[in-house]
Amino acid sequence: MDRMRIGYLGYGSYIPSVVVTNEDLERIVDTSDEWIQQRTGIQTRFVMNKNESVLQMAVEASKRALADAGLSPDDIGDIRVGVNTWNRFPSLATQVQYALGTKESSASDVSAGCSGFIYAVEDAFNKIVIEKMKYGRDVKTLVIGVDGLSLVVDWTDRTTCVLLADGAGAVVMGRTEDNEILATCTEAAGKYGDLLYLDEFLNNQLTGENQVCFSNEKKIDRPFLHMQGKKVFPVAVRTMISNMKKVIERYNASSSGEPIRLTDVEYVFPHQANLRIIKAIADFMKMPLESIYTDGIKKYGNTSAASIPIGYVDTLGKVKGKIVIDVAFGSGFASGAILRRA
């Protein structure tokens, strides 16, 4: 069988409508525009208004990706959504499927912190390969990264509320000659679970007590996100760098062509958590900051699973033909990378 080239057929994103500036945050917590810009690089972030939702953002980004691909919902055979802020079932992916009206597609959510989009792309890639090799079917998939972190932010906690925001990004994936996913890798380090978590997870899962909550004693009105940022920071840098090396090694081990070296990488889409983390990656790669996506953290803050596909749309046309790495890190700590010819 000829080499199966799988890549992106279309891109879409959705930024919610309410802008929150650093000055807005100065009015609700003890912070300053100077501190936020120096320590994080964030200038603005966007959150949902009352008429917007995680589902609506996911659907809008998907419609835009389908339009960009020139495809209709009926062309989609599978939907994967990387999301952390859909704390219910049925899954978000099934509700996107219903909203889009895809006729014959499977649909499921992937919970992998801010790396959800990378995990979802890897799942979709594997699905496309298996469907073709085992069942002879050409499947196109819709992959979404979306989060509404404003729903779980404690707006009195200055250590997190200045960082987090809402947004969605989506791609359509399938067989193509135009661009190619060369390799993917994912990994997890659950021992760090308590450095970045949602309240209910800790109360119900990590105490060692009965996991079923029979009384309302421990119940909280709504779960909040908690992060020990200072401890997360160095692990984030280390892990993202090791994922970048690993995805290249995986490609080279699986390909008979010219090996790719780290210095061949021409552009990087890192998860947008902190401009200082991105700068550390640039230093390691010995790359100018212009070759790394940074606009996301400045304009949109940390949009979790959405930050990488939002970056695709922001840079459309700029990275065509380049060797690119997407790399993410988040709660879990779940992390991963994608090596692509864009």
Ligand code: UT7
């Ligand atoms: O997306 C998933 C993965 N997430 C990450 O990778 C995030 C990783 N961590 C970070 O990005 C950074 O650690 C933060 C941006 C969260 C914090 O930056 P930092 O340079 O590590 O600051 P810090 O936690 O060491 O805090 C320094 C000081 C503290 O005051 P004292 O103890 O020195 O008096 C904090 O209380 O800054 C204070 N501080 C603030 N001051 C003004 C913390 N948050 C704020 C704030 N405004 N918003």
